[in-house]
Amino acid sequence: MTADAVTALDVAFREIADGDVEQVVALWEACGLTRPWNDPRLDVADARRTPTSTVLVGVSGGQVVSSAVAGYDGHRGWLYYVAVDPQHQGGGLGRATVGAAEEWLRRQGVRKVRLMVRHGNERVLGFYDGLGYTDSECVVLGRDL
Numbered sequence: 001m002t003a004d005a006v007t008a009l010d011v012a013f014r015e016i017a018d019g020d021v022e023q024v025v026a027l028w029e030a031c032g033l034t035r036p037w038n039d040p041r042l043d044v045a046d047a048r049r050t051p052t053s054t055v056l057v058g059v060s061g062g063q064v065v066s067s068a069v070a071g072y073d074g075h076r077g078w079l080y081y082v083a084v085d086p087q088h089q090g091g092g093l094g095r096a097t098v099g100a101a102e103e104w105l106r107r108q109g110v111r112k113v114r115l116m117v118r119h120g121n122e123r124v125l126g127f128y129d130g131l132g133y134t135d136s137e138c139v140v141l142g143r144d145l
């Protein structure tokens with residue numbers, strides 16, 4: 001965390017607005033969450049397309065400083081793109097952002113939440129462990145439609 005870093009207390013959480021999209025994409029790029037095969041603007045648009053998913057942003061001083069994509073698939077809630085601006089990491093904002101996303105899911109009537117951590121990003125496992133997330137002991141399979 002830098003000297004002028006914001007803390008969770010300085011941040012308001014809300015659903016993304018049109019004017020936030022480029023800041024959110026920049027945040028995901030700064031956090032190393034983008035991949036060549038995922039168009040981040042399309043991912044934002046997809047999450048905003050249905051009432052059961054959203055992009056939540058943490059905002060401080062008019063700037064997007066954190067994000068989480070939350071969605072309900074009819075059985076579970078899922079989190080994606082959990083990100084805190086590198087300048088503001090380590091001050092409780094990640095915990096608050098996940099909490100805001102969980103609260104959004106709860107309001108949709110969701111009882112369980114899951115998330116995936118990419119191989120190579122194991123360093124975040126300790127963060128999620130501290131938030132009560134445990135290994136679901138599943139192998140995630142996928143196929144493009």
Ligand SMILES: CC(C)(COP(=O)(O)OP(=O)(O)OC[C@H]1O[C@@H](n2cnc3c(N)ncnc32)[C@H](O)[C@@H]1OP(=O)(O)O)[C@@H](O)C(=O)NCCC(=O)NCCS
Binds near residue numbers: 084088089091118127
């Ligand atoms: C993961 C991330 C969101 C955490 O955000 P953050 O603001 O640094 O986290 P917080 O300050 O809220 O940390 C909450 C707690 O987790 C702990 N923690 C944070 N990172 C940790 C780590 N890598 N290992 C162990 N504990 C960790 C903190 O010490 C803190 O503990 P405390 O509440 O006992 O003080 C942030 O590092 C990030 O954006 N990383 C890059 C993007 C990414 O990998 N996202 C996850 C995709 S699955």
